[in-house]
Amino acid sequence: MLPKSHRLHLDKDIKTLFAKGKGVFDVCAGFKYRRNGLSESRFAVVVGLKVSKSAVVRNRVRRIIREIIRLRLDQIKPGFDVMMLVRKEAIGKTFAELEQHIVTGFKKGGLL
């Protein structure tokens, strides 16, 4: 789990991010990002009901992605709101496989 200062949890922040943020998408996961004007970057991970019906599967994917972000907090540029959007193909992937996808995605978006 991320420290509280790095979590994106207010409803209005999420809505503006959805409306105005830029997106980068991949086979198994994508993300939207936007400058927030703060000194820290904030993250949210979304795994919808359409990805899997089982709460166990959804939680497993969410935890792995959060851990990937946590290990690179010092490398990611500060001052962004980021929302990870997970797709069906992420189910069953290991830690190393997901890491590759997300790191290349972040480089593409200019966050790394």
Add this chain to the structure above:
RNA sequence: AUGGAAUGUCGGAUGACUACGUUUUCCGCAAGGAAUGCGAGGAAAGUCCGAACACCCUGUGUGUCGCAAGGCACACGGAAAAAGGAAAGCCGUUAACGACGGCCAGGCAUAAGAAUCAGGCAUCGAGGCGUUGGAGAAAUUCGCGCUUUGGCUCCGGACUCAAAACCUAGGGAAAGUACCACAGAGACAAUACUAUCCCACGUCGCUCCUCACGGAGCUAUGGGGGAGAAACGUGAAAAGUGACGCGAUGUCCGUAAGGGCUACGCGUUUCGUCUCGCGGUAACGCGAUGACGUGGCAAACCCUUUCCGGUGCAAGAACAAAUUUGGUAGUUCGCUAGAGCCCCGAAGCAAUUCAGGGACCAGAGAGAUUGUCAUCUCGUCCGAUUUAACGUCGGACCAGACAAAAUUCGGCUUACAGACAUUUCCAUGGAC
């Protein structure tokens, strides 16, 4: 012994680094930091029921404010009425329940067995007739054929009674309404409609008599009255319980004596309902006497009895920006010491209750309980050894099922790799 069913218990362990949530302690003015402990389930799931708790509504009473209308506070309650919903054998358990326990009734529902009935190239016995058979002097006896009849025999059949386990939304059909397809005369107090026949009447047409009005006859047709195949059969169900006995005035066989069959009546008994007595807390059971004989369906409407005020932690309480009040965003509380858990004892057939002791055992909020590994067992697969199995050795995969709290409990339902235990039941094999 193996496999299955039922019930119950469990459903990885230890360690390293790391992240997050949180308890306690310490440091710090504060922000925060350090140490330490704890951190998903038997179903956390589905949401089919029930409660706790909170607020609202409403009734009554008391107090208080007000000139009054009325307001406010507290206490007790959800009465009555309407609508809607729920429950439904009895007794108990429970905070409550549609849950649970025990019992009753019915089903399963028949089997084994028993009673009764009808039967048989079965079998055993008895009688009658015949006999050109055998034995004997004869009475008689043995045999053969036909026939009648009997049975604590045998065989299969019909009907009734009839166990455990298991299952049951298990009040009322004698308050009323509706429905019961097809078939059938008729589906609940039924006999219709119709072929056919008879009776009287009307109408059209034809023939005959009459100058004509009109009359007679015949055919066809119409509606009315009566007879009628007719209770066989149909159907899931048919006017009402099934069985046995006795008796024709009916009918059949017979020359007759007599015998068979059936209707109907009477009698006995079974079933059901009512009444009475006894037993049981009760559901109900047993018995008696007399009367009666009522189709099914209420998981169709309905009737009877009992219960339910509404909304739900997104309830609600406090603080409270931009923006003064109110309130919104937001923050905090509600939020985990509990109808809870473990151990032991007592009461009770049991559900369960009571007493004693012990520990503190998740509390998130876009939602923590992690990520990466190591070791060990369990398990799965492969190979070798072995007739085979067990076992042993080696190798590979390496915890691998269903599934994750969201106010909290009690049930129910559903999902579940594998392991263990129990007793009963079932199947197969082995031993005695």
Add this chain to the structure above:
RNA sequence: GGGCCGUUAGCGCAGUUGGUAGCGCGUUUCCAUGGCAUGGAAAAGGUCAUCGGUUCGAAUCCGAUACGGUCCA
């Protein structure tokens, strides 16, 4: 957390007081045309989502389950 609805032929849908499961499109075969389309004739295709119950009889009534959809805040 709570409320409501649906599941019938390959697809879209009917099916009333419980009594022989239907319609349209599609599919297959035949006719018609030199051939295709249109047209005409015929046929096949159903565990009525699953399981259990009530009933003489269930797509229909009742209960449970599965899957799908939708609404409230």
